[in-house]
Amino acid sequence: MAKPAVEFHGLAHVLPFPLPRFQKKNIAAMLLAVLASPYKTRTFSARARPTIPTSGLHVLDLIDRASLEADPTLYDKLLKKCTHLGKIKEGRAVHSHILRSKFRDDLVIHNTILHMYAKCGALDDARKLFDEISSRDVVTWTALVAGYSQNGRTEDALLLFPQMLRVGLQPNQFTLSSLLKASGAGPNHRHGQHVHAFSFKYAYDSNVYVGSALVDMYARFDLMDDAHLVFDGLVSKNEVSWNALIAGHARKGEGVHSLSLFREMLREEFKPTQFTYSSVFSACASSGSLEQGKWVHAHMTKSGCKLVAFAGNTLLDMYAKSGSIQDAKNVFDRLVKRDVVSWNSMLKGYSQHGLGKETLQCFEEMLRIGTEPNDVTFLGVLSACSHAGLLDEGQYYFELMKKKYMIEPHVAHYVTIVDLLGRAGLLDRALKFIRDLPTEPTAAVWKALLGASRMHKNVELGAYAAERVFELDPYDSGPHVLLSNIYASARRWGDVSKVRKMMKDSGVKKEPACSWVEIENTVHMFMSNDDAHLQRDEIHVKWVEISGKIKEMGYVPDTSHVLLFVDEHEREVKLQYHSEKLALAFALLNTPPGSTILIKKNIRVCGDCHSAIKFASKVVDREIIVRDTNRFHHFRDGSCSCGDYW
């Protein structure tokens, strides 16, 4: 049966076509249909033809011109649309329309407007509206708390809680989870515990949102026992609860723990999300569990999860950190959509592998495609120039960053420039650059100069830079060791002893050097002069064998890398048991011939080991990759990708 239709005259004179016949009560439905289409430029078809281009605001305009009244459902839809699309200007227009309507005092509508402002990051508008609302309810307060919390205004969010309690309002599960998110970003866990107490009091601690936020909050303060306690007590868990816990362990670099939780999550038939994969990949990256990471990658592919930037960036980074720049590139190429972090991660990967040319090509491609670089982008680009000895390019990009992209450099950028000039041997220019800095140089800046002085054997400048570092950061063992290295290279043993005495007097301990290799899912760690390993005898025999072969090829132990004042023979013995050599011998014993060996180190590879491994790569005919604290060395056929420049 055909519905009775009435001519709607109100719209007839404003529409550029003969008006279709609407049921009067269907006007709102028609307008909503308009709104349901993408916000602008789509056409609305009434009875198929003719069509008019329209938008949400156009609808309000039509309503005004037809002297109609919009209803709350329409306002609600419009505000949601603005919130979703982040259209703050349009949102303000809807707001002022509402103020002219008879719903100007409707609390629910006002809460929706407040939410719109808060979600779009227009926190001043949100606050202003909040202050104007006379009868605020818990939703009003919660919308503002959430706005502050989601936009990183932790203090403002937390400050609202006692005020809200003072006016006699009780927080609900929405308020509490927002407060917990803010607490997790706070200075300590006290706020979080306080909110936890309220959650318990009002019996919201078993709510899955509040519970997951509690797990996350405790995990962020490294209170993993509490996080597990809350997690285990959750009556109903979901993916988010699992992710909060897995991410907590991942942030601590506890790869094994993250992975076992991931497996448990699968056993309990929860579906991993992009969040889960992202955390697990980063956990694998920091613990060096490449094989495990590959397994998780395969799992993700098999489960039909698309490779988007969200988890893909972390996966890319995992491969780059694990030494496989090719796998990283494959992930990058297959990303469905790349964001600035994808590009930055790829740039950093190239840069750390010493692939200066590839870094710059990648950067140019990024600009060509129209991705706006940020400060992190330039850190990658500049450090690539520094590692590859691209002096002119580095200076060019530093200027480009400031002039064209208006990015204010921060200390990390200054450090790379000092590094760039210093490595290139322009120590005076590096010093002048530091003196001309607009801000006070930090310890890191002087450390870069110290490193360059070590590289170019400039004892005086090295000593000067070291003094500056000691003033700013007296307890870092690295600079002390670097300085004594400088003195040792110059065979100034008296000064070496002075540095050592200084370290002893001020209680600065040298970080014990260690190296590790992953073999068949197990990470094996070696300390220098390590004799605790089960295969120690075989390892030593292996190294003596290699050592003999490489000496025949011309390797001469460089004993200036030993800091002790002992005789030559003993110095050579000490060198033999540097952790990377032990790790290499172990890897050679336990991996198939021809396979690539990846060794990781907690400090920079020493000059002697670098030289020894170069020769060794030829003798054993293997690719050997060593990752130290800031870059990768790819040793193959007697040479290293860093070109002895690191």
Added chain:
DNA sequence: GTAGGGTTAG
């Protein structure tokens, strides 16, 4: 009408 989990850099 209001809510919780991820990544590069340092």
